[in-house]
Amino acid sequence: MRTAEVKRRFLAHFEKNGHTVVPSAPLPAIEDPNLLFINAGMVQFVPYFLGQSTPPWKRATSVQKCIRTPDIDEVGKTSRHGTFFQMNGNFSFGDYFKEEAIRLAWELATGKVEDGGFGLDGDRIWATVYHDDDEAQDIWHRVIGMPVERIVRRGNADNFWSMGIPGPAGPCSELYYDRGPSYGPSGGPEVDEDRYLEFWNNVFMQYELSAFRTKDDFDISGELPAKNIDTGMGLERMASILQNVDNLYEIDEVKPILDKAVELTGVRYGVSTSQVASESHPNDVRLRVIADHVRTGLMLIGDGVTPSNEGRGYVLRRILRRAVRSIRLLGFEEPAFPHLFPIARDCMSPSYPELEADFERISQYAYGEEEAFLSTIKTGTSILDLAVKETKDEGGSVLPGKRAFELHDTYGFPIDLTLEMAAEQGLAVDEPGFRALMAEQRARAKADAAARKTAHADLTVYRTLLDGNGPTDWVAYETLDAEATVIGILSGGARVTSAAEGEIVELFLDRTPFYAESGGQHADAGTITGPNAAIEVIDVQRPVKKLIAHKVRVTSGEIAVGQKVHAAVDPEWRVGARQAHSGTHVLHAALREVLGPSALQSGSFNRPGYLRLDFSWRKGLTGQTRADVEQAANTAIRRDFPVAVRYMPLAEAREFGALALFGETYDETVRVVEIGGEWSRELCGGTHVAHAAQIGSLAVTAESSVGSGQRRIEAVTGIEAFQYLARERDLVTRLSEELGAPRGELADRVGALVRRLKDAERVNAQLSEKLMGAEAAELVASAADLAGVGYVSLLDPEQDPRKLAISIRDRFGARPGVVAVAATKGGKASLVVAVNDAARAKGVTAKDLVKFAFGGRGGGGDDVAQGGGVPAAEAKNLLGAVGEETGRVATGG
Missing domain, CATH: 3.10.310.40 (Diaminopimelate Epimerase; Chain A, domain 1)
Known part of the structure; x- marks a missing residue:
């Protein structure tokens, strides 16, 4: 049974049992500051478990894309560790609990294949329960009919689930499948977890943790508002069982990548006679690493992550470079990604068809990163050669751990290559010294991460305001001012009834014309006026969906809850903001017109008169290309393309050709902004001009690199563009007058001056050399x-x-x-x-x-x-x- 079919059957089973199918959230955990990536199927549902938001459904099911990197060094060594995986989940928000969760899992796992089930032999399934969970054990034995000897009680480390931070948690009951004696000894999952493979986890989410120290050491602050169900069935693990393969690296979504690596390197896979991955030959481990990491890289780039030196981009860079390193250690030194990524695309596109449509962009980043790393290896090789020479000159036979660490940390040169190449030149490497320095670095990183890791953001006070007063009547698209009533004031995160002159507080209105920062557009500026108060609006945000928070400074008087106020956006600010945001769309379309469809936006920011746009491109733009992009943008402005806004379902918008910003999350109904029809068609919630000519003009001011395969272009619009061009004109005028040259000859005249200056510097250097020589002789x-x-x-x-x-x-x-x-x-x-x-x-x-x-x-x-x-x-x-x-x-x- 193919992996895509396993996924389809899972969703169909739970949809038939009253669950709403919810799409996977993107891999970047944008809405949770504690996570770089979604690492569990329930992450997007955390606010519902905590009672911070009201779920739109009582039952839900999803297949969530996940990334886990803490065990990255174990990838390929065991059948249980993969960087990218898919977690099939079914969720109950205060609806059903233990008995129905267990029954639904059992019915799908053991149901007949012809009836839509997985057809597993129930006599080969074991269950684990939390050590004091008599109720779960009773359900397994009394309701399901599982013999008591196949029900195992386990403690916190195995059968109590949490996110690893303060937040929702609960005991769990896991399902294991006995793969047979060839995989290990009998006796159940406590004896051997290679033979007994975990494939399903039913979490009975009923507690909230106030502190988390280790898996065995945490504090429970109390019960959640409702008893919930959060289950996870590892899609890859179930596929490996149903496809009768040894491990997740050999299922249909991964094995073809591995096979291509075998073809490229000429290395045989399956060197070990053992069926236990942890006992595999090093070459087998490297092949699995290649297959896992190439698939992971494909999925990360597909969800908008790009290689960089920090955060999510650094994780992606490390994963891609580990794949390059692994295939190089197998003897293949040419670029491998152009051979491997198309195979990964073909493996994953049956489940994620967007990968096929977006492959040009994905491959551009992947191939560029491999080329950059191969160049790094060349540089590192030169530095390593110098370090080896110095070690030998000093009579040493061991390359210091400090030098190996410098190569790794500063130049990205893998320790495996250092060991291999040092050995070729007759030197050992001080591995203990290197490992000690790596451990120190990890300890620092871990301490830094721990210092930043906090409980899931407490949005209760905002949720209370929303539930008590309803959604903010947001009229930013229709008007620049509105009469409103103050419904809440927060000072230092706590509710207060009033705020006096000089105080900075969060102010909540029942109705507002202010644009809240989102989609790269800066928040509006303006004023709020009360019966006895004048208030300056500093910032506007959405702390929870449908609630607008105004960060304000009371400049005079006092404001109180219940008072009537007049909220007014600064009209000049909004005009500039509209010009800049529409200018961003025009510039994006101009880039794609000049460079081609792969020049896709990966991020943006705009404020009145200014915009910047990050886009995927592997080299800097020439002066002529910049001019062509600027010309294409201003041609669209001059032609006064109409700007239209449409609302439609997300799926329809994608079919319509609307571009989405990678990594963003969207509601099922989205807003599509068109400029010139299909010339520019994007999902966007920002404010825009009515016609392109209202942008005024657009002047490109800078273009630079912001990472491997990623460029940033900056521009000004409207009156700011006019002022920028006026300054440029004045500068040209001054230079023309100073040099006594007509404007048309200015570039040639400046070029001639530069050449003369360089000639003079060369002559001066020669004279200096002669003088230095004469002085040296005297000394x-x-x-x-x-x-x-x-x-x-x-x-x-x-x-x-x-x-x-x-x-x-x-x-x-x-x-x-x-x-x-x-x-x-x-x-x-x-x-x-x-x-x-x-x-x-x-x-x-x-x-x-x-x-x-x-x-x-x-x-x-x-x-x-x-x-x-x-x-x-x-x-x-x-x-x-x-x-x-x-x-x-x-x-x-």
Whole structure:
């Protein structure tokens, strides 16, 4: 049974039993600050479990895309660890509880295939229950008929579920399938969890945690408002059972990727004779890592994540690079993603057809990241070669752990490659030292994450306001001012009845014309006027759906709950905001017109007169391309394209060709904004002009990189665009007058000046070299003699200290010579020492002289070395120390 069919049967079973099918949320956990990615099927339902929001249904079912990375190093080693997985879930919000949840799971798992079930043998299924949950055990035995000997009681670590942070939790009952004696010993899941594979978890969500320390150590603050059901059936695990394969890497959605990696590398899969993944050959593990990580990368990019050096983007980058590293360790050194990602697309598109439509964008990011990493490997190889040479020059046979860590942390060079390439050159690597530094880094990261991790945001006070007063009558699209009543005031998160002059509070009205920040558009500015108060609006947000919160400063008087007020948006602000937001859509369409459909927006921000737009593109735009994009945008403005707004179901909007911002969540009914019909058609909740000409004009001001395969373009609109162009005109006028050149000849005249300046700089450099040479000859002639070694010392020269030291040293010829140059800058002293061959033959080395001067610190080679970081007042002492040590070594002391 194919994985897509397992998914279909699961949803059909629960829909038949009164559950509403809810689409998967995008992988980025945008609405939960504690999570980078959705890591469980119930995450999007947390507000319903906590009673912070009223669920629109009593029963729901979903197949949620999930990512878990804490066990990333275990991927491929066991059959239980995968980075990307799909969690089939059924949920009850205060409706049914234990007995029906268990019955529904059992009916689907053991139901006949021809009747829509999975057809599992009930005699091979084991159940676990929480250690004191007599009720669950009784249901399994009395209602389902499972023998008591196949019902196992387990403790907190196994059978009490939470999100790992304060929030909803509860005991659970898990289902395990006995795969047979070839997978391990008998005795149930407590004996062996490879033979007995967990495939379903019924969580009886009834408690709220106030503190979470470990899986065995947490505090329960009390009961949830209602008893709920949260179940999870691992789609990949069920597929592996039904397809009779050893592990999740061999199901139909993963194995073809693995097979392609086998074809590319020529490495045989299934080297181990054991059916237990944890005992597999290293090559098998690497092949599984490739298959898992390529599929994960496909799904993450598909949901709008792009490679970067922080947050979600860093996780994606690490996953993609682990795949590249793994296939390289199997001997394939060419770009592999163009071979592997199309296979992953074909595997996953039966369940997620949008991957097929969006593959050009997805592949662009993936292939670009692989190319960048292969370049990193080249750079890292050069640095590693230098580190190996230095280690050998010093007589060492072990590359220091610090150097291996630097390669990994600074250059992204994997430790596996360091070990492999160091061994090829006859060196071992200080792995314990490397692991210790990695552990320190992880500890710091873990402490930082723990410091940021808090309970699920408490929105109770907002929910109370919403439930007590109903949704805010939001009229931002229709008007710029409205009469309203104050329905609530929050100060420091607590409800108050009034606010006086000087206070900054959150103000809630029954009706508002203010636009709340969303979709990249900045919130409106304006005023609220009461009977005895003047109020400035600082910010506008939606803390929960359908409730508008105004962050305000009371500039005079006092405002109180129940008072009538007049809310007025600054009209000039709104005009500028409309121009900028419509300008964003026009610029996006212009980019796609000039660059092609793969230049898709990945993020944006706009405020009155200014906009920035991030888009997928792998190289910087030329000056001509920027001009073409700007021309296309202003042509649309000049043609005065009409701007139209339509409301339609989300599925219909996608068929209509409306573009959506990746990673955003949308309601079932969406707002589509068109500019020029199909020329620009996007899902958007922002404010817009009525006709394109009202944008005024658009001027591109900057274009830059914001990450691998991602560019950012910035522009100004309306009066700000006019002012920007006026400043540019004034600058051109001033340059034209200053150079005495017509505007049309200005570029050539400036180019000629730049060339002349570079020529002059080159001549000056040559003269400086000659002067330095003459000065060096004089200094060598007057050098101090230290037991047959000439010594020159200089303090704070005008020339570059290193370059000067080498130039003087080379003037000594066959005569032994040492040069020390000290410089002071920013309150610190630095030192460069250069030693020629003749002096080194007498035992004098630059690195030893520097280490002597700095008390053991400093670095470099025998010929040139340097150090620094001491107070500037020590500069003369450094020069004296070098001279003293030179004399001592030269005399054999």
